[in-house]
Amino acid sequence: MKREFPLLVTALIGFFMILSFFVPHQAVSVPADFLQVCAVIVVAFGYVLGGANALRVNFDAIYKRQPGWPYKIVLVVSLLAMVIVGAIEGKGFQGEGTRFTWMYERLYSPMSATMFALLAFFIASAAFRAFRIRTLEAGLLALAALIVMIGRVPIGDWLTGALPPNLRLSAIQEWIMDNPQNAAKRAILIGAALGVMSTGLRVILGLERSYLSGED
Amino acid sequence: MSFHPSSDVGVWVAALLTLCIFSFLYKDNPFYKFAEHLFVGVSAGYYIILNFWTVVVPNLWEPLVKSFSAPGGPTAVELGDYRIWLALPGVLGVLLFTRLFGRIGWLSRWSLAVIIGVYAGLKTTGFAQSDLVSQVQASLVPIFTGSFWPSFNAVLFSIGLICSLLFFFFSREHKGALGGASKVGILFLMVSFGAGYGYTVMSRISLLIGRLQFLVEDWLGLR
Amino acid sequence: MSLVRTLETLDRRWIFLIVGLLVLIPLIWPLPLPLTVSRRVQGFHDAIESLPDGSTVLMSCDWDPSGKPEMQPMTRTALRHLFSKNCKVVVTVLWNGGPGIVDEQLRFVADEMGKKYGEDYVNLGYKAGNEAVMVLMGQSIASTFPRDIRGGVTADYPIMKKVRNYSSFPLLVSISSGYPGTKEYVQQVQGRFHIRMIAGVTAVSAPEYYPYLQSGQLLGLLGGMAGAAEYEKARGESGGATRGMVPQSFAHLFVAFCILAGNGVQWLKRREARA
Numbered sequence: 001m002k003r004e005f006p007l008l009v010t011a012l013i014g015f016f017m018i019l020s021f022f023v024p025h026q027a028v029s030v031p032a033d034f035l036q037v038c039a040v041i042v043v044a045f046g047y048v049l050g051g052a053n054a055l056r057v058n059f060d061a062i063y064k065r066q067p068g069w070p071y072k073i074v075l076v077v078s079l080l081a082m083v084i085v086g087a088i089e090g091k092g093f094q095g096e097g098t099r100f101t102w103m104y105e106r107l108y109s110p111m112s113a114t115m116f117a118l119l120a121f122f123i124a125s126a127a128f129r130a131f132r133i134r135t136l137e138a139g140l141l142a143l144a145a146l147i148v149m150i151g152r153v154p155i156g157d158w159l160t161g162a163l164p165p166n167l168r169l170s171a172i173q174e175w176i177m178d179n180p181q182n183a184a185k186r187a188i189l190i191g192a193a194l195g196v197m198s199t200g201l202r203v204i205l206g207l208e209r210s211y212l213s214g215e216d
Numbered sequence: 217m218s219f220h221p222s223s224d225v226g227v228w229v230a231a232l233l234t235l236c237i238f239s240f241l242y243k244d245n246p247f248y249k250f251a252e253h254l255f256v257g258v259s260a261g262y263y264i265i266l267n268f269w270t271v272v273v274p275n276l277w278e279p280l281v282k283s284f285s286a287p288g289g290p291t292a293v294e295l296g297d298y299r300i301w302l303a304l305p306g307v308l309g310v311l312l313f314t315r316l317f318g319r320i321g322w323l324s325r326w327s328l329a330v331i332i333g334v335y336a337g338l339k340t341t342g343f344a345q346s347d348l349v350s351q352v353q354a355s356l357v358p359i360f361t362g363s364f365w366p367s368f369n370a371v372l373f374s375i376g377l378i379c380s381l382l383f384f385f386f387s388r389e390h391k392g393a394l395g396g397a398s399k400v401g402i403l404f405l406m407v408s409f410g411a412g413y414g415y416t417v418m419s420r421i422s423l424l425i426g427r428l429q430f431l432v433e434d435w436l437g438l439r
Numbered sequence: 440m441s442l443v444r445t446l447e448t449l450d451r452r453w454i455f456l457i458v459g460l461l462v463l464i465p466l467i468w469p470l471p472l473p474l475t476v477s478r479r480v481q482g483f484h485d486a487i488e489s490l491p492d493g494s495t496v497l498m499s500c501d502w503d504p505s506g507k508p509e510m511q512p513m514t515r516t517a518l519r520h521l522f523s524k525n526c527k528v529v530v531t532v533l534w535n536g537g538p539g540i541v542d543e544q545l546r547f548v549a550d551e552m553g554k555k556y557g558e559d560y561v562n563l564g565y566k567a568g569n570e571a572v573m574v575l576m577g578q579s580i581a582s583t584f585p586r587d588i589r590g591g592v593t594a595d596y597p598i599m600k601k602v603r604n605y606s607s608f609p610l611l612v613s614i615s616s617g618y619p620g621t622k623e624y625v626q627q628v629q630g631r632f633h634i635r636m637i638a639g640v641t642a643v644s645a646p647e648y649y650p651y652l653q654s655g656q657l658l659g660l661l662g663g664m665a666g667a668a669e670y671e672k673a674r675g676e677s678g679g680a681t682r683g684m685v686p687q688s689f690a691h692l693f694v695a696f697c698i699l700a701g702n703g704v705q706w707l708k709r710r711e712a713r714a
Contacts, residue, residue, distance in 0.1 A: 002322045006329035013330060017337020021345075021631070029578070030295050036575050037275065037298060038305035039334040040568030040583075042327050044271035045309030047535070047567060049316075051264035054256070056316065071249050075257035082261025086269070091590030093269055094538055094564065096546065100265070102226060104539040108262055109504040110230035111255040112536060113427055114237040116505040120424035120690070121241055123417055124458045125451040128697035132705060137406045142702075144410025146695050149417055152665050154472035155688035161473075174477060176411060177649060179369050183376025184408035186351055186650040187401070191384045193347035200340035203332060211332050212325055217467065241455045263535055270538075270565050274586040296582035338570045342626030346656065350630060354654030412646050415663065419509065419642035421690040422664040424462055425683040426508025432466050 007206040014204030055079060078107075144181070148173050220437030231435040234427060276306050305330075376404040443711060446704045454697065461693050465685040472685055479652055480669040483659030486637045487520050490610060495527040495602060498612040499624065500544075503536030506616035506641055511544060512667035512680035513639035514614050518548040518560075520674055521612075527598050528560040529608075531584065533572060533619045538565040538588055556589075557596040564588030569619035573627045577605050605632040614639040621648060625656050639666065 013035055020032035058072045058079075066072075086093050086100050093100045133139050150156040151173025160168040202208040222228065236251035283290040283299030290300035308327040315324040355377055359370045382394060383401035390398045432438050476484075490496065498517070502510040521528050530545060532538045542562050554560055563584035566572045575583040580602055581594045593599055601607060611634045613621045621638040629636045635658060640648060642663025651657040661670050664687060667680035 002325070006325040009326065009329040010333040010336070013333025014337045014340075017334055018341055020337075021341040026295070030293070033295055033575065033578050034293075034298050034301065035330070035334050036338075036568070036571040037302070038308065039331055039571040040566065040575065041271060041276050041302075041305035042308050042312065042331055043569075043571075044267040044275075044567040045312050045327075046331075047263045047267040048272070049312050051260040052313070053316065054260040068249070071253040074250060075253040075260075078254050078257030079261040079264075082258050083264055086261070086265030091269060091273070091586065093265060093590075094542065094588050095590070096542075101539060103258065104262065105543070106226040106230045107233065107254065107258045108536065109507075109540060110234050110430070111237060111251060111258070112504040113423065113430075113507055114234045115255065116420075117423040117427040118237065118240065120420040120462075121455040121458055123420045124690070124694050124697055125454045127417075127694045128449075128454055128701040129451065131698045131701055133702050137402055140403055141406040141410035141413070142698060144407045145413040145417075146698065148411045148414030149691045149695055152414065152418060153688040153691050154474050154684050155692060157475065158472055158688075170475065170477075175369075176407065177646065178653070179372055180376050180404050180407045181411040181646060182649045182653055183373045184380045184401075184404040185647055186355065186653075187377050187380030187384070187404075188408070189347045189647070189650050190351055190381060193343040193351070196343040197340050197348070200336045200343075203336045204340075211328055242452065259536075266535060266538070266565060267567055269590075270586075271567050274584075275566075278585065296579045334571060335569075338574060338627065342570065342623070342630075345630040346626040346651075350654050350656060351650055354650070408646070412643075415642040415646055417691065417694050418663050418665060418687065421462070421687055421694075422508045422642065422683065423505070424458070424690075425466070425664070425686050426511075426679075428459075428463050428466055428686075429508070429679060429683070432463070438467055 003209075003212055006212060007209065011204055011206055014200070018204075051079065051083075144176060147176060218437070218439055220439070222435055222437060227435055231431060234431060238427075272309075276302055276309075280306070375400065380404050441711075443704055443707045446700070447708065457693060458690060461689040462686040465689060466682070469682060470685050472688060474668055474672045474681070474684065476669045476673045477666075479660040479662070480666055480673060481659070482652075483637045483639070483661050484520070484670060484673045486610060486635065486658045487517065487524070487526075487612070490521075490524060490526060492524045493526065494524075494609050495529065495598065495607060496521055496610050496612060497529050497531070497605070497608040498614065499531045499533065499620075500537060500541040500614045501533045501620040502541070502614060502616035502641075503534045504540050505536070507540060508679070508683065509641050509664045509667060510614055510616060510639070511540075512664070512671060512678050513661050514541065514544045515548050515678065516667065516670050516674055516676060516680075517612055517614065517639065518545065519552065519676070522548065522552045522554055522559070527558075529580070529598065529602060530560065530562045531572075531576070532562075532565045533569060534616065535565065535567075538562070542588055557591075558598055561593070561596050561598050562588040563593060570623050570627050573619070573623060574631070577628065577632050579604055580607075605634050608634060610634070611636045612639075613637070615644075616641050617644060621657075625651050629656050639670075642666075 017032060020028050055076065058076050061072045062069050062076065082103060085103060089098050089100045095101065133142050147169060151169035156169035165171060199208065233251050236247040239245055240248040279299065280302050286299060292299060293301060308330055311323045312327045314320045357370055359367060359374060361367050361370065379397045379401035382397040383405065388394055500514055518528065530541065532541050545560060545562055549560055564587055566584060572583060581599060584593050587593050605628060611624065611628065613624045613636060615621045621640050624636065628634060637659040638648060638657050639661035645662030648657060648660055652660050661667055664680050664683050668684050671678050671681050
């Protein structure tokens with residue numbers, strides 16, 4: 001029951017979903033549609049579980065006075081504030097002018113954007129400190145990177161404006177993207193597709209069981 | 217150029233939080249830590265409420281409640297209208313929470329089994345159709361087209377595709393003809409990675425431009 | 440201390456400062472730089488332009504605030520383009536963090552162009568489930584999204600009266616920051632339901648969609664802020680993406696310089712060691 005039943009469920013549902021791709025008959029399409037509805041609902045519960053787990057872990061850290069515990073109070077208070085405000089707002093919680101929308105636009109949105117904006121600085125720093133051209137392959141990578149980086153922005157054409165249109169950086173950059181880059185990317189796509197198909201079949205057949213982690 | 221700082225409290229809150237996070241660039245500090253934990257808390261709370269009101273209520277609770285008064289009764293099923301049968305995903309969703317309780321945590325595997333089965337099936341057919349069949353089909357293009365550059369590009373493309381694919385064939389040692397083809401494949405892959413790096417730089421810089429645009433235009437009103 | 444040693448041990452915060460200034464200064468004092476519209480952006484533009492006026496289009500905006508600088512200009516310009524042809528737009532969001540910010544763009548453009556919610560456009564909001572949601576929409580959009588972002592009943596809106604599933608749309612516009620998004624739509628929807636599709640994606644993921652362009656699975660592609668700026672130019676607009684091109688250019692030049700300088704320092708160091 002603890003391992004065999006879930007493996008059987010995965011196998012049956014997986015085969016059924018593959019069958020539904022080929023068979024449009026109602027006897028297959030209705031159950032397949034229902035299974036997808038089940039997946040949508042269970043995934044949503046999963047997100048709620050994630051939030052609940054974050055609350056549990058941080059409550060525990062505050063209680064045990066782990067290092068950085070005052071910041072965890074900020075985390076817990078903000079989590080609960082968001083949940084309480086959202087629960088009170090009801091179905092229209094994302095409407096214009098609601099308190100929940102204010103918290104989303106003035107707290108979540110700017111912080112989410114800024115966290116990722118930090119990467120711009122690190123990529124420049126890494127370009128100076130870590131990008132080393134020691135082999136032919138690395139040199140080719142660097143050359144392609146330089147041409148694409150400069151050619152993709154207006155300054156590329158401004159710098160090479162005196163050249164014929166086909167020799168300007170933007171044209172060379174487009175040629176690289178459409179031809180050698182495209183060939184390699186397609187090879188990666190095809191290879192990855194074969195990998196995903198084999199992994200999918202391994203999961204469905206029960207050969208891959210890592211998702212059942214934990215003791216029996 | 218004029219200077220018109222915003223009078224909206226919310227914009228000032230957003231700007232100050234932005235600066236708290238940017239302060240990490242100098243060094244880790246309490247302002248950054250505060251903003252980081254606030255962000256995690258707000259995100260977690262947001263995800264809970266979002267999924268509750270956008271999925272659990274409209275896709276589970278409301279149809280379940282309506283099924284008792286719907287014509288045909290709660291067990292009648294048609295495409296898109298599953299009535300009382302929605303209790304099954306509801307139970308599976310609740311079973312997920314058993315992960316928080318060690319002894320009965322194994323019950324959550326039933327819920328995971330459903331998710332894994334559905335997505336394994338969807339992904340297998342999706343990748344097969346779009347990333348294998350369609351891509352191989354699109355690769356079978358005429359090589360000799362009558363004009364030089366399209367033919368050259370088609371030959372180069374075909375060589376690049378075949379050699380890059382051969383690089384990923386690890387069932388035989390890369391020696392001889394296979395080794396030579398793999399080396400050519402690596403060159404194409406390096407060009408691809410270099411192009412990817414260039415685009416990644418563009419993406420990251422764009423994110424910084426966006427934040428500074430907010431600070432300059434929306435917060436300080438420098439136009 | 441020699442120059443080589445100084446550069447080798449340079450505090451990275453100097454690099455951070457230079458990047459910040461190179462982006463900030465052109466935002467305050469803009470410079471004009473020429474923009475040309477590439478083939479793939481033209482394809483995106485032409486796919487919308489060739490739609491019959493008044494068509495109903497599905498637009499899946501799968502992004503959140505972390506992708507705003509690239510995605511916002513694309514979303515706004517595409518919406519203006521669609522609304523200018525009196526097209527009706529049904530919007531979905533498959534990213535957790537996205538519904539609010541996408542709704543903000545919709546309201547901004549709709550107010551600008553005098554469009555009415557429920558008649559000219561509707562935001563169905565977010566749904567968890569990634570690929571499962573995409574395939575479910577192939578059966579029925581109203582039952583997948585029973586309520587819209589405002590909590591109203593989806594099927595009650597006038598715009599949804601003639602909308603059943605993907606067959607109700609002549610075009611799918613996917614504006615996406617990653618997973619789930621354009622790739623999943625190509626895999627699960629474009630091939631299975633045979634819908635014409637165009638996409639606007641972040642620059643970091645743009646190279647992986649070139650094979651889909653070449654195979655015809657995508658008819659047009661906007662890649663990153665540069666793609667968004669080209670699209671703005673194709674539409675005769677000058678928005679956030681166009682303004683971002685000068686700081687983008689300077690920052691790229693600086694990163695290119697960093698790559699060359701970093702390797703130059705290492706080469707000089709090896710030469711000093713040999714000497």
